[in-house]
Amino acid sequence: xxxxxxxxxxxxxxxxxxxxxxxxxxxxxxxxxxxxxxxxxxxxxxxxxxxxxxxxxxxxxxxxxxxxxxxxxxxxxxxxxxxxxxxxxxxxxxxxx
Amino acid sequence: xxxxxxxxxxxxxxxxxxxxxxxxxxxxxxxxxxxxxxxxxxxxxxxxxxxxxxxxxxxxxxxxxxxxxxxxxxxxxxxxxxxxxxxxxxxxxxxxxxxxxxxxxxxxxxxxxxxxxxxxxxxxxxxxxxxxxxxxxxxxxxxxxxxxxxxxxxxxxxxxxxxxxxxxxxxxxxxxxxxxxxxxxxxxxxxxxxxxxxxxxxxxxxxxxxxxxxxxxxxxxxxxxxxxxxxxxxxxxxxxxxxxxxxxxxxxxxxxxxxxxxxxxxxxxxxxxxxxxxxxxxxxxxxxxxxxxxxxxxxxxxxxxxxxxxxxxxxxxxxxxxxxxxxxxxxxxxxxxxxxxxxxxxxxxxxxxxxxxxxxxxxxxxxxxxxxxxxxxxxxxxxxxxxxxxxxxxxxxxxxxxxxxxxxxxxxxxxxxxxxxxxxxxxxxxxxxxxxxxxxxxxxxxxxxxxxxxxxxxxxxxxxxxxxxxxxxxxxxxxxxxxxxxxxxxxxxxxxxxxxxxxxxxxxxxxxxxxxxxxxxxxxxxxxxxxxxxxxxxxxxxxxxxxxxxxxxxxxxxxxxxxxxxxxxxxxxxxxxxxxxxxxxxxxxxxxxxxxxxxxxxxxxxxxxxxxxxxxxxxxxxxxxxxxxxxxxxxxxxxxxxxxxxxxxxxxxxxxxxxxxxxxxxxxxxxxxxxxxxxxxxxxxxxxxxxxxxxxxxxxxxxxxxxxxxxxxxxxxxxxxxxxxxxxxxxxxxxxxxxxxxxxxxxxxxxxxxxxxxxxxxxxxxxxxxxxxxxxxxxxxxxxxxxxxxxxxxxxxxxxxxxxxxxxxxxxxxxxxxxx
Numbered sequence: 001x002x003x004x005x006x007x008x009x010x011x012x013x014x015x016x017x018x019x020x021x022x023x024x025x026x027x028x029x030x031x032x033x034x035x036x037x038x039x040x041x042x043x044x045x046x047x048x049x050x051x052x053x054x055x056x057x058x059x060x061x062x063x064x065x066x067x068x069x070x071x072x073x074x075x076x077x078x079x080x081x082x083x084x085x086x087x088x089x090x091x092x093x094x095x096x097x
Numbered sequence: 098x099x100x101x102x103x104x105x106x107x108x109x110x111x112x113x114x115x116x117x118x119x120x121x122x123x124x125x126x127x128x129x130x131x132x133x134x135x136x137x138x139x140x141x142x143x144x145x146x147x148x149x150x151x152x153x154x155x156x157x158x159x160x161x162x163x164x165x166x167x168x169x170x171x172x173x174x175x176x177x178x179x180x181x182x183x184x185x186x187x188x189x190x191x192x193x194x195x196x197x198x199x200x201x202x203x204x205x206x207x208x209x210x211x212x213x214x215x216x217x218x219x220x221x222x223x224x225x226x227x228x229x230x231x232x233x234x235x236x237x238x239x240x241x242x243x244x245x246x247x248x249x250x251x252x253x254x255x256x257x258x259x260x261x262x263x264x265x266x267x268x269x270x271x272x273x274x275x276x277x278x279x280x281x282x283x284x285x286x287x288x289x290x291x292x293x294x295x296x297x298x299x300x301x302x303x304x305x306x307x308x309x310x311x312x313x314x315x316x317x318x319x320x321x322x323x324x325x326x327x328x329x330x331x332x333x334x335x336x337x338x339x340x341x342x343x344x345x346x347x348x349x350x351x352x353x354x355x356x357x358x359x360x361x362x363x364x365x366x367x368x369x370x371x372x373x374x375x376x377x378x379x380x381x382x383x384x385x386x387x388x389x390x391x392x393x394x395x396x397x398x399x400x401x402x403x404x405x406x407x408x409x410x411x412x413x414x415x416x417x418x419x420x421x422x423x424x425x426x427x428x429x430x431x432x433x434x435x436x437x438x439x440x441x442x443x444x445x446x447x448x449x450x451x452x453x454x455x456x457x458x459x460x461x462x463x464x465x466x467x468x469x470x471x472x473x474x475x476x477x478x479x480x481x482x483x484x485x486x487x488x489x490x491x492x493x494x495x496x497x498x499x500x501x502x503x504x505x506x507x508x509x510x511x512x513x514x515x516x517x518x519x520x521x522x523x524x525x526x527x528x529x530x531x532x533x534x535x536x537x538x539x540x541x542x543x544x545x546x547x548x549x550x551x552x553x554x555x556x557x558x559x560x561x562x563x564x565x566x567x568x569x570x571x572x573x574x575x576x577x578x579x580x581x582x583x584x585x586x587x588x589x590x591x592x593x594x595x596x597x598x599x600x601x602x603x604x605x606x607x608x609x610x611x612x613x614x615x616x617x618x619x620x621x622x623x624x625x626x627x628x629x630x631x632x633x634x635x636x637x638x639x640x641x642x643x644x645x646x647x648x649x650x651x652x653x654x655x656x657x658x659x660x661x662x663x664x665x666x667x668x669x670x671x672x673x674x675x676x677x678x679x680x681x682x683x684x685x686x687x688x689x690x691x692x693x694x695x696x697x698x699x700x701x702x703x704x705x706x707x708x709x710x711x712x713x714x715x716x717x718x719x720x721x722x723x724x725x726x727x728x729x730x731x732x733x734x735x736x737x738x739x740x741x742x743x744x745x746x747x748x749x750x751x752x753x754x755x756x757x758x759x760x761x762x763x764x765x766x767x768x769x770x771x772x773x774x775x776x777x778x779x780x781x782x783x784x785x786x787x788x789x790x791x792x793x794x795x796x797x798x799x800x801x802x803x804x805x806x807x808x809x810x811x812x813x814x815x816x817x818x819x820x821x822x823x824x825x826x827x828x829x830x831x832x833x834x835x836x837x838x839x840x841x842x843x844x845x846x847x848x849x850x851x852x853x854x855x856x857x858x859x860x861x862x863x864x865x866x867x868x869x870x871x872x873x874x875x876x877x878x879x880x881x882x883x884x885x886x887x888x889x890x891x892x893x894x895x896x897x898x899x900x901x902x903x904x905x906x907x908x909x910x911x912x913x914x915x916x917x
Contacts, residue, residue, distance in 0.1 A: 004315060012295060019291040026283040036233040039210050
């Protein structure tokens, strides 16, 4: 029967672990805002560390000159503004205010 | 997102052909400020663009055309000067250790995912920012930054220049500590749920075997574990019930929490006794389950609307500081420090914080915060301007007459209505029932005990069993779930109630009082009507072209309402204060304004009214003359909501109605047609008059529902049993109230009231249901046969069936109304 003691103690320990995880989640504010994180995760990668002005201008020029040659490079600038945002506007209509 | 004027070319730039600023959309006065192929109206706009461009944030411009605000437009340099004030900073910042600071801003302009994206990338625009986080529903931005590198003012200026100006007002300065009660409710539920689950599991051997089969040693161990698990539930999770019951008893009120506490307490004592003496298994599973379900009910009842605030007073609309003029110098002064005779400067779109007299400039005051009417009022030098008005147009100078707290409008908040909580004395149905319920239960417990008396053990058992089984868990859950689901249904129809008690009170209303302006009429929707000769399309365009160049509110109205997109060039435009405007379009001289001026007193065309015979309502008439011929006049009349007549008629069958208006009684004939009973129409009511009227109605024993929209109704809303603030735009403005209703759904008011009545009847019905369960349980208890198993089944069953019953019936009713 002593095996029961170990099992019961272990099961309560596991349950207590989940309880602590829940209390921690509440305390750290994970239940404060249940809407914004859902929208945030749809953003594309964050903007990189600010580049130096010159290199950026150069980048722009090269991109302009061979847009047709390298079509896969261009959407980088536009993508977040496209479908994701329209999608989110719809979201907003549903949830907002 | 933005104010109209940003989208349209600036009225002062009559010349066409100039480029539009890429950042803010203003017409550029010069073509010098260019980056690549993009024009900017000023260096400020260019700087913001360059900042965004340098950081790869130009997607911002793809999301909305010309979304920014020119730094010059909002006068960044002076406008946020007060943020350098140490006292203001101390109150605004959540945290500041001299190096790192944290602040939360309310940004009403936030409206889509792109806004979140830009605001959370704030660190690329200002390197001092270490973290910025958006709470979208609350429209809040929390920023942590190095305050040594970038003062608060710089941060706010940056936010404003990218189009997200934080709204900082007086109430922010008095902000209290964050409300943690909601979090502690989550903790309590977590702990109760944890204990409930585990105790259920550990009680299983007890349920399955009727005693003997379980190893006595194991049984002992399980019993002790159960007892330890139940302790935090008893002490922490149920603490609210002890406190509430104790508070009630001390005041001599037997509220619903008294029988609940009694039940939980008896459960605990008897179970502890049984476990310690090994005489039984105890009822801890029932006890923890009961607390868990009760807390779930509590959280269901607490439906909150993040974006809405029910507690705003005038301070939420008043600015933190105002520009004071002393010896020609402009000093940013906290509003509370204003004294009579101070000279203040109010710029375009700034609020007048205290009653003051106009000294310089031309006043054009928008009182929409106060009265709900958005038509600006013209003020001349020497006129008194009441606090709460917003200047639209050029800067004006004013002399303060009264301190902020003593001003015409703000004085209202000194009334005791705002300090007393008279509404809470409303007895809820549940509390009314619990008084008798508790008495009956205690009586039954004694009877049962006395019946078995010779056998002391059995007598005690029956006595406690009655108290346990009668614990009104189902009873306590019927109100939160019935009214809580009603609250959610109302929310879908854009009718937001502060709490469930309001839903209950709503069912008992017998008198409805309306405000006129902004409630029965539509703000900003005054109808414009032309009387006189028929205007042809050309003439309409000419008039529109002239009206566009005037800042007068009436001209603005005419401009907005007249058709036509392509306006011809205007020449020789001039505006004579108090007279009208004139200009030449396509070679025709167009004059708009007062009859005497427009007609030059020379032409008599017969359409004008001879002086003195004008109906007061027509004093706002704007006459039109083209090439010296008076064609007729525009009149602006209050536009009642189209549903008003039907609504009033429908409501008057069941309720006593009244109307309180701050206006004069020129609309009486129109309103008397629908408010047919005598004494219903009251005009020229000041905010305090309105409050007193509601108070006197309540003293006569009436239950009053007040519907208003402006700050001038705030007193009446607070004094009434239920105060509903009507709002055109849910994100904007509503004074302190019990409920907020979207104006589009005003016509559903009778249905809302009927639904509240229905919910109340539903509560009563579910009371009946839970009494039924109690009767079954009591029959076991009185017979002394209440086993832990019976209790463990009966208690959750009764609670859950009440929950299911109330929510389904409410939903079914809503489906009948096609609301879901």
